[in-house]
Amino acid sequence: MTLLQEAKETKNAVVIDVREPDEYMQGHVxxxxxxxxxxxxxxxxxxxxxxxxxxLSGGRSKMAMGFLEQKGFQNVxxxxxxxxxxxxxxx
Numbered sequence: 001m002t003l004l005q006e007a008k009e010t011k012n013a014v015v016i017d018v019r020e021p022d023e024y025m026q027g028h029v030x031x032x033x034x035x036x037x038x039x040x041x042x043x044x045x046x047x048x049x050x051x052x053x054x055x056l057s058g059g060r061s062k063m064a065m066g067f068l069e070q071k072g073f074q075n076v077x078x079x080x081x082x083x084x085x086x087x088x089x090x091x
Contacts (some may be wrong), residue, residue: 003052003079004029014052015084018064023056027089029082036052040064047072
């Protein structure tokens with residue numbers, strides 16, 4: 001099972017694209033929301049909300065995951081690069 005499949009099957013899971021808005025608009029995983037790494041401190045979910053992060057190569061999502069974990073979020077996963085996603089992208 002991929003992390004995206006896991007996210008779809010997990011109650012209250014949120015998939016977050018941490019790329020910049022212009023990158024997000026070029027194509028993103030359906031159902032994902034855009035919170036750029038530079039604004040990740042704006043995340044307003046409960047600390048136990050399952051959060052699944054991705055970006056272009058996996059670096060920004062890894063950094064955002066570390067930041068969220070430092071803020072006390074307990075269920076954060078790095079899905080890595082959008083290029084690993086094999087479905088249709090939403091625009």
